[in-house]
Amino acid sequence: MLQLDKVRKVFPAAPEPYVALDGVDLEVADGEILCLLGPSGCGKSTLLNVLAGFERPSAGSVSCRGAPVRGAGRDRVMFFQDAGSALFPWLNVEENVRFGLRVRKVPKAQWAGIIDNYLRMVDLDRHRNKFPAQLSGGMRQRLQIARALAVEPAVLLMDEPFAALDALTRRRMHAVLLEIWQRTGKTIVFVTHDIAEAITLGDRIGIMSAGPCSIISKIIDLDLPRPRDLADPAVARLFNDIERLLAPDIARAEERAAH
Amino acid sequence: MLQLDKVRKVFPAAPEPYVALDGVDLEVADGEILCLLGPSGCGKSTLLNVLAGFERPSAGSVSCRGAPVRGAGRDRVMFFQDAGSALFPWLNVEENVRFGLRVRKVPKAQWAGIIDNYLRMVDLDRHRNKFPAQLSGGMRQRLQIARALAVEPAVLLMDEPFAALDALTRRRMHAVLLEIWQRTGKTIVFVTHDIAEAITLGDRIGIMSAGPCSIISKIIDLDLPRPRDLADPAVARLFNDIERLLAPDIARAEERAAH
């Protein structure tokens, strides 16, 4: 359904252009959860921006259900890494969620129910009158999740949505996300740093190499039943494998730092 | 050295004021690392803001080395949770680090050396000409770390500094932080969600209760030698204890959500 073909992304920068992505190939099937792992600054967010249609690739092509992606589409909803910048600061919690419903012309009668439901899901129902500036970092992330889920898009592009949440809230959010996914069959591209999170959620895990000229160096199929338990030896082995796959870049970086 | 006495913090909000902190007592000794854990939105950032002197407590008192805190002081450097908002967007990576050196009147001759050192430490030396808007989320966090460390303050107040870093970069940053701490004996208050991180770094761990009217419900002394291995049974037990301490709030929240 989502398809990236030899995508290259070059940013103009001083003193020379910065090649963030250099030939990324990727296919995400309908109804699949693909997790992306990779070292900080490798180009995960850039990749999501290309998928969302916010950024045009410098070369290569992007398509969604066979149609080339030329801009943002309402079928693909992005969860932004920097939650603060993507919320509408002049709308309170409730109104931020309502925004999507209103512009999608969801019948007014349903609004209250949908909003209550999703706000309760992310545990913000007691804070519905606060404005984004009055929220904590984690609350902003949760609000963005509620807002994105409430419009029930076919594709979710999520950029570290749970990074600022404590372990237990995060676990709850995993359950919520999987429940919705199982019920509605959304396609999800999920960027994270947390290997355990990737294993918990993903059908497949894409590993990106460190930048510049980053690519998806490896794709791992997770043929494990859900829920997945990290204590399970098969899962633990996988965890270690992935950690090792990510390590070479770190090792290289450490070497450089030592000089 | 740092002392909070019956600190209460009430935010004006509609429809009624929100009591974030309600009687927080805390003492942080010189040269200690205190980690703060607590559910999202409980008031950890608020507590740091009060310690930094950015926010006046609504009641209670704050002091640093016996002197009451009346405003920000250059001895206490804050690492902001929202890295993007705290960087100077018109200065590139190198200049952001240089800012602190310049205003602290560090001799010019030393600038280049210090900047190189810290940028290499956070692996941003190859990106020194980029502006904050050109950095990834993790890179912004690392830049803020470099900037804070470069001025070598006596007290570091860190609000989830490593939240957006991948596991391996994060591990490296732990090593860097501990190395600096051991060498210079800084006092560090470290907010995190990651129980493992708290155990790795802390001398003590403070657990905050969920808001509103949050307090520090429990302080745990970690009498374990460093480096600490999560596989070690004593550490693993601690991990579980802490998880359980944090759970009641989550349980309560889950209950509410179910209705």
Next chain:
Amino acid sequence: MRNFAAVPGRGVLLTAGSIAIAFLSWQVLSTFIFNPFLIPPPLEVIRTAIPMILSGEILADVSISMSRVLVGFAFGSLAAIVFGVLLGRLQLLHDLLDPIIELMRYLSPTAMIPIAVIWFGIGELSKYFLIFWGTFFIVLVNTIAGVWRAPIARQRAAECLGANQLQIFVLVVIPSAAPYIVTGMRVAMASSFMSIIPAEILAADSGIGYLLQKSSMLLQTNRIFVALLTICLLGFVFDRIFRFLVARTLARFMSFVAVT
């Protein structure tokens, strides 16, 4: 916007105090240092004003001038906001029209008088037009600047949540640009009050601008100062009302940057 909703008590006190000091120094300066014939002291001005107020002369002038300012200012601001959002978003349109705007905005309302007469005659319409002219470009430049600085992430979020271009304009870009637009309107307010004077050169037989001109022609210094003081006071009151309305209705669009 910190001050937009200041503590009323302290605010009123300070305002009164500061105005009192200003008037006092004016009184002292023009009595003892300047020639009171050149710059009449405030008491003198008030003495001149009282019969004008009692006879209703000033009130009539004020109401007619204010209605002109209000119409011109409202339409000028509205047109500038609509236009500014379009120019700020549509690069091609901007590149095409910017040079013309850049040429025209240096024409003062006074310079536009002949054109106003040709287009709109010597009735009320041409007066509205001149005040419109004094308002439009200021709000326009500010609106474009505000639109350019509307954070892209916010617009992208709106777009993928399902907003169409018009909705992005109205629901995201304009609110994001609100602090610029409001600042522009406050600046333009002064300009639109100043434009009363050229507007009322045009076949007015009442209004504060007319009073000012007639008194200037006749070298009636006291009456000139009555007119000037009236304009200042009206502007002051207008700005306070504007601020109050902004604080009441637009506070949510104004404060977000400061709070963090």
Next chain:
Amino acid sequence: MRNFAAVPGRGVLLTAGSIAIAFLSWQVLSTFIFNPFLIPPPLEVIRTAIPMILSGEILADVSISMSRVLVGFAFGSLAAIVFGVLLGRLQLLHDLLDPIIELMRYLSPTAMIPIAVIWFGIGELSKYFLIFWGTFFIVLVNTIAGVWRAPIARQRAAECLGANQLQIFVLVVIPSAAPYIVTGMRVAMASSFMSIIPAEILAADSGIGYLLQKSSMLLQTNRIFVALLTICLLGFVFDRIFRFLVARTLARFMSFVAVT
């Protein structure tokens, strides 16, 4: 600021095209629809201008007016920025002075002529003062708005990194307010060019404003338009230079909000 450093080729082409269209429509309108004596067509204006250019008359007027505008504008902006940062940061000072400012900013440069003469005589100084007056309040209002919206996190970061109050002003608050200040200066530019006219009422014997008035007195429509067109062109060029300088030296302060 997206457009501040537009692609030169396309930019120049579009600019030329858009100005050409504007002049063409002016030519057509004033030849066929308006009375060409009231609004002379551009070719007529140019025909009038040529001997004035060749004789050096215009050049002398332009250079003297430009020097007046530059001095007044530069000092007005500078004073407004310094003042605005202080007022934006020191709440008490703001509350105290705001009412006086709110009263004074409605006084047009024309209204200030008598005071300018009293304080500065009829020489260059009073002309600088009037242009200063036309600049100051606009930049001031924008600067205060910009200072109020300087993100607090940034100021706090600077403070705990070790910056003192002055350093926070200069290194953080002013750069954060730069987009507002620059916008204010661009708006004020139009006002300072318009202020040439009242400034040169004052016993000038050269300058574009003087040319304009002299021609108005004698109803020399063509020459009036030469003067107006010159002001517009000067303003246009001045603004382009200003934008260029901003793009060159201040780009880093301007672009950060849009990029994310």
Next chain:
Amino acid sequence: QTPLKMTLFGQPSVNNDSIWLALERGLYKAEGLDVTYRLFPSGTTAFQSFQTGQGDIVMTGDLPSVQYFFRSNGNYRTIAAIERDAKGYVVIAAKEIAKPQDLVGKTIATRVGSTGSWFISEYLKKNGVDASKVTVKNLDTQVLPAALCGGEIAAFFIWQPIGSRTLEICPDKAHQLSDATGYVQGYLVAGARPEWLASAEGKDIATRWLRATIKGRDLAEKDFPAVAAYAKAKLDLSEKATRDQWDTNTRPLALDKVYYDDFCSLSHWAREEKLTDQPVDFTKLTWPDGLRAISAKLVDAPPPPC
């Protein structure tokens, strides 16, 4: 001996031609004066500066000189009537207005508070038109032609060259209904401050200035090409425009009976209009000593206050 410094405020208008030629031909220098000549767009703006103590001699119109005299509590003296004419004021009307009575029910315009208002009042009165049946609008001078050509007003009363410009702009719609002959005369008068005139130096300078200006007048009356050349060079006035005005100029350089009569009439009108509240006392408004020192013939005995 060093020349005496003085500053003269004037306007860019052809009725200043006596002064122009005096300047051009060095007549002031010959009188031992070093004249700084400053131009103001109108007598009113010149007075704005004059009242702050700038300038020594100021050229203004009739009504402003009287107004200023009262507003400044008598801190002004007219030292000579430099120029006057009735032809310099005109009534330009739409073609369909053929006689004064046609103005009834129509809107006419002038610059309110200028000599034009006086002209309107005298014109209507002497033609037996009921002033209350005519609407008078205040219009800035530069707007008058557009307003008349656009059909917004039926007529306007104003000084030249605005009238003749209007006839150029829309000859098909406008015509000159009348000039001010027999109604009013517009004046250019020179004035100064009494304390300056009372000082030995001021009196000396004023007298020298008058003497030189009289010589300039003699040249200006005869030498049209010189006036036209000056107007062309300094104001870019066409020869025709200069001619039209030059032809109407009469340059008394005196304080004569005609002056007193006209100003009495002006004073009556101004009091009717509540622009002034007391009669003009010519012994206070004028300073005849300078002219008298040149020639006693130039000054007539003033009438009683009127």
